[in-house]
Each structure stands twice: as C-alpha cells, then as structure tokens.
Amino acid sequence: MVKKCSKCNKPSITFIRYNGTHLCKEHFIEYFEKRVKKEIKKQGKTESGSRIGVALSGGKDSTVTLFMLKKIFSKRKDVDLFAISVDEGIKDYRDKSLKIARENCKEIEVEHHIISFKETIGYTLDEIVSKSKDLGECTYCGVFRRFCLNKKARELELNKIATGHNLDDFSQSILMNFVNGDLEKLARLGPHIKVQPGLIPRILPLRVIPEKEVTLYAIINNIKFYDGICPYSIHALRGKFRDILDELEYINPGTRHSIVKSYDGIKDILIQKFPPAKLNKCKICGEPTSQEICKACELLRSLK
Ligand code: SF4
Ligand SMILES: [Zn+2]
Ligand SMILES: [Zn+2]
Structure with a gap:
C-alpha cells in the first residue's frame, strides 16, 4: 500500500529515513528548497x-x-x-x-x-x-x-x-x-x-x-x-x-x-x-599561492 505524506494526505513519493517522514511531491520540494535557502543564508550575505x-x-x-x-x-x-x-x-x-x-x-x-x-x-x-x-x-x-x-x-x-x-x-x-x-x-x-x-x-x-x-x-x-x-x-x-x-x-x-x-x-x-x-603571486603564472610556485605550475613542470 502506498504510504501517505506525513504532512498532508497525498500519496508519499519518498521516505526520509533520517527523520522518519514520508513526503508527497509538493512537500518534498518544499522541504528541499527550504534547506537550500537556509544554507545559502548561513554561508554568507548575498550583497547587492x-x-x-x-x-x-x-x-x-x-x-x-x-x-x-x-x-x-x-x-x-x-x-x-x-x-x-x-x-x-x-x-x-x-x-x-x-x-x-x-x-x-x-x-x-x-x-x-x-x-x-x-x-x-x-x-x-x-x-x-x-x-x-x-x-x-x-x-x-x-x-x-x-x-x-x-x-x-x-x-x-x-x-x-x-x-x-x-x-x-x-x-x-x-x-x-x-x-x-x-x-x-x-x-x-x-x-x-x-x-x-x-x-x-x-x-x-x-x-x-x-x-x-x-x-x-x-x-x-x-x-x-x-x-x-x-x-x-x-x-x-x-x-x-x-x-x-x-x-x-x-x-x-x-x-x-x-x-x-x-x-x-x-x-x-x-x-x-x-x-x-599569506598568499604570494606564483612566480610563473601569477595565480595566488602560499608557496613561490603554485601547485598547477609545479605539476605542469613535472609533466614537461
Ligand atoms: S579524473 Fe574524473 S573522477 Fe577524478 S577528479 Fe577528474 S572528473 Fe573526477
Ligand atoms: Zn504532503
Ligand atoms: Zn602558477
């Protein structure tokens, strides 16, 4: 039997094992987007x-x-x-x-x-x-x-x-x-x-x-x-x-x-x-690096 959504009566499309809820399509999308928005806010202000x-x-x-x-x-x-x-x-x-x-x-x-x-x-x-x-x-x-x-x-x-x-x-x-x-x-x-x-x-x-x-x-x-x-x-x-x-x-x-x-x-x-x-500029390519030469230039040199 199809399980019902834990938030409404519609059929559930997924079971979220780590919190024990069944979610219908709409509630899954809502649950998903809410967490992404919250995470973006938490990770720093989006300035004008x-x-x-x-x-x-x-x-x-x-x-x-x-x-x-x-x-x-x-x-x-x-x-x-x-x-x-x-x-x-x-x-x-x-x-x-x-x-x-x-x-x-x-x-x-x-x-x-x-x-x-x-x-x-x-x-x-x-x-x-x-x-x-x-x-x-x-x-x-x-x-x-x-x-x-x-x-x-x-x-x-x-x-x-x-x-x-x-x-x-x-x-x-x-x-x-x-x-x-x-x-x-x-x-x-x-x-x-x-x-x-x-x-x-x-x-x-x-x-x-x-x-x-x-x-x-x-x-x-x-x-x-x-x-x-x-x-x-x-x-x-x-x-x-x-x-x-x-x-x-x-x-x-x-x-x-x-x-x-x-x-x-x-x-x-x-x-x-x-x-x-403190970052320096790579002596070869100018990219920021904590060394004198960046990792990319170092690897490139070994390839040549
Ligand atoms: S080689 Fe393939 S698996 Fe490895 S980092 Fe690059 S894309 Fe990913
Ligand atoms: Zn629902
Ligand atoms: Zn470099």
Missing part, C-alpha cells in the same frame, strides 16, 4: 551587486545547484548569475556532460562560460594520463580544475563560486581529511566565509542535502542532467569512503548530518589553529 558563478559539470548536483540559484536569485535584479564549466578533456565523458550543461543554461538563460585544460595548460586530462603514471588522475584533475575555475572566475569578476557538493560528498571529504590527518585541508573545506585576496570564496548550497534527494529533486522537476561516470573514478580513493559512510548511514541514520554538524562545531577552532596563509 553580487556576481555568483556556478561550477557546472552537467551532472545532477551542479545542475540542481544552478536551477536552485536561478530560482532564488531571479527576483533579485542586483545579483548576476553565471555558469562556468571546466572541460578537462575526458573523451566520451566530459563532451557529453557539457552538451547538457549548454542546453540547460540556454533554457534558463544563464550566461555560460567554458574553460578547457587544453587551451589553459596545453594538455587534455587524457593526454596527461597517457604521459604520467606518477600521481593519480584525480590529483592532476583537481589541481588544474581549481586553477581553471579561479582563472575564469577572476576574469568574470565573480564574488562567489557555488559548487554542487551534496551531503554525501561533503561528509566524505570531512572523514577523508580526518583519516589522513590533514587538518589544514579540513580547515579550508569551505564554505568560505572570509574573503582572501586573489581567491574566490566557495559556497556549497547542497552540502546538507543527501545525494539521493538531489537526484529525486532533479527527476520530479524534469531537470535534465548527465549521469555518466568518469572513466578514471574507479581509481579514486573516495569510493571506499563512500561505501563506509553508506554503511554507517544505514546502521545509524543521520550519520552524515552529524559529521557535518561536528565539523561546523570545530571549524572556528580549526581556522584559528590554521589561519589562512
């Missing part, structure tokens, strides 16, 4: 004249982030929204997701910018992988993606970049940094409340929304997204953490939320212990 960029891959998380920000800020004429996609150059994967990203931006009339690894650093990720076996694919990908995103965001004079990280991603990152003992990285996970010169602060509007709910929200709102999997993701360590957290969440519903809550509770202390380093 703000220029916000969404890091858009075309996957469900970044696409839902874009649609939500459009919905929230479309009434504010003093806020401009942009989408930035990074084309890493992953054949049969990124080309497909970028096509959907383009179509979505066109549909909801958001200015879309694409920046590619090939044009910016000289190599596609596929070329990097065939050249180097030293580090994992995701290490190169992550460093160069951040580099491209920051570069484009600065060109567009953005004040904030919104990323699509959901609760599953965010709690995995917290756990991974704890397990690796990387407290400094933990302190910088974002959202970034304080602004550092040269760096564009990140906001994470979906960081308290479970992945499953993001997918459901996209489906019931007919939001098109790309659901392919990166061919290199099988090598990513993150998958192990995902499995562990899924199991913990199953045994103890609410685990992921508790991890984020604990993180928020100690974040100020972490930042006090690891205050933002």
